[in-house]
Amino acid sequence: MAQRGRLCGVFYLGLQSRSATVIMPQLCTRGAGCAHFTKEELMTAQPGMDVSSDDKLWTALAYVFTPLIPIILLLMADKKSRPFIRAHNAQALAWGVVFYIIVTITSFFLIGLCIWPLGVIAQLYWAYKAYQGNMVNIPVITNFVKSQGWA
DSSP: OOOOOEESSSSOOBOSTTOOBOOOOOEEOSOTTOOSSOHHHHHHOOTTOOOOHHHHHHHHHHHHTTTHHHHHHHHOHHHHTSHHHHHHHHHHHHHHHHHHHHHHHHGGGTSHHHHHHHHHHHHHHHHHHHHTTOOOOOHHHHHHHHHHTOO
């Protein structure tokens, strides 16, 4: 007979000292009132990703100093192979290129001077979220990066 139950949140995770390491999806037998993991733990843990503090730091720096740090990360073989860094790095690089092109073009009409601070605030927010270990969803950029296979 098949074991009955439901998936705990998204995945049943093996969390050892609050690190987000996915062991394998398993059925939860505690029922609807399951309290294995908090919402934050489920949001920070990504399937198949072992996120270190070094990964979090590099991704935060990639958002703050885009597009310079993402280009440097592309040249570092040990960093570009990490899934967490790769996903954030591709987004940060695409965002940096698109954002600075738009600001440069619109700054001739003084609109770019109003857009630039908003973009910088968004970059700082995304850097904070990345440093927390969360995946960032930039509305158009994330879909584009994923469809190209860059993340």
